[in-house]
Amino acid sequence: MKQKETLSTTPLKEQHIDLSNLLIEEMGDEHKASSVETPLRADAFDKTDEEKIAAIAPHFKAIMEILGMDLRDDSLRGTPLRVAKMYVKELFQGLNPANMPSMTLFENKFQYNEMLVEKNINFYTNCEHHFVPFFGKAHVAYISSGKVIGLSKLNRLVEYFSKRPQVQERLTMQIGKALQTVLQTQDVAVMMDAKHLCVSSRGVKDDSSNTITSFFGGKFQEEKKKMEFLKYVDINE
Numbered sequence: 001m002k003q004k005e006t007l008s009t010t011p012l013k014e015q016h017i018d019l020s021n022l023l024i025e026e027m028g029d030e031h032k033a034s035s036v037e038t039p040l041r042a043d044a045f046d047k048t049d050e051e052k053i054a055a056i057a058p059h060f061k062a063i064m065e066i067l068g069m070d071l072r073d074d075s076l077r078g079t080p081l082r083v084a085k086m087y088v089k090e091l092f093q094g095l096n097p098a099n100m101p102s103m104t105l106f107e108n109k110f111q112y113n114e115m116l117v118e119k120n121i122n123f124y125t126n127c128e129h130h131f132v133p134f135f136g137k138a139h140v141a142y143i144s145s146g147k148v149i150g151l152s153k154l155n156r157l158v159e160y161f162s163k164r165p166q167v168q169e170r171l172t173m174q175i176g177k178a179l180q181t182v183l184q185t186q187d188v189a190v191m192m193d194a195k196h197l198c199v200s201s202r203g204v205k206d207d208s209s210n211t212i213t214s215f216f217g218g219k220f221q222e223e224k225k226k227m228e229f230l231k232y233v234d235i236n237e
């Protein structure tokens with residue numbers, strides 16, 4: 001926690017990183033082939049947010065009507081537009097690279113060369129197979145290669161990739177790979193521990209199980225660093 005205080009109170013030379021350019025450059029022509037990428041149509045962003053909201057609302061209204069609901073009821077009338085806005089402006093706004101958080105890097109002037117762990121980052125996302133939430137804690141770590149990042153940016157990055165229809169494996173890898181790109185190091189670890197409503201509230205109705213996924217890059221593939229990270233995270237806490 002000492003690191004956190006030092007970071008926020010010392011004026012440092014800033015370096016702004018445009019994550020969207022970095023990621024697209026890195027993935028290059030293999031953009032589509034990469035299993036880490038969210039499958040998107042070529043025309044994904046031809047429509048504005050407002051056009052998408054206007055187009056989604058009647059479809060959601062149709063689903064409700066087919067289910068037998070009477071949309072003339074006061075309580076239901078506003079739901080189609082409300083859901084459409086929520087999808088585009090909130091739950092799935094991370095589909096659009098224009099909404100990527102800006103990443104600011106600092107020189108690692110303190111010569112802090114051990115791992116930095118940001119644990120218990122809350123995240124909420126939606127399963128792309130059922131469009132119901134899964135949520136839990138993300139734990140991320142990196143070892144500086146000479147650059148450090150504002151701690152809140154780690155939360156913002158987790159949030160950004162969560163605001164998409166997701167599968168937990170892909171979400172974990174997208175965060176890990178984005179951090180590697182931003183921080184210019186392979187030495188990144190991510191662990192996500194989540195509850196899936198598609199498992200607990202329907203289907204097998206198991207509400208005691210959690211799903212854990214991990215990403216270990218660079219030095220975190222070494223047993224010693226991996227164990228140190230897992231010890232800090234201690235997901236049974």
Ligand SMILES: [Zn+2]
Binds near residue numbers: 128130198
């Ligand atoms: Zn599901």
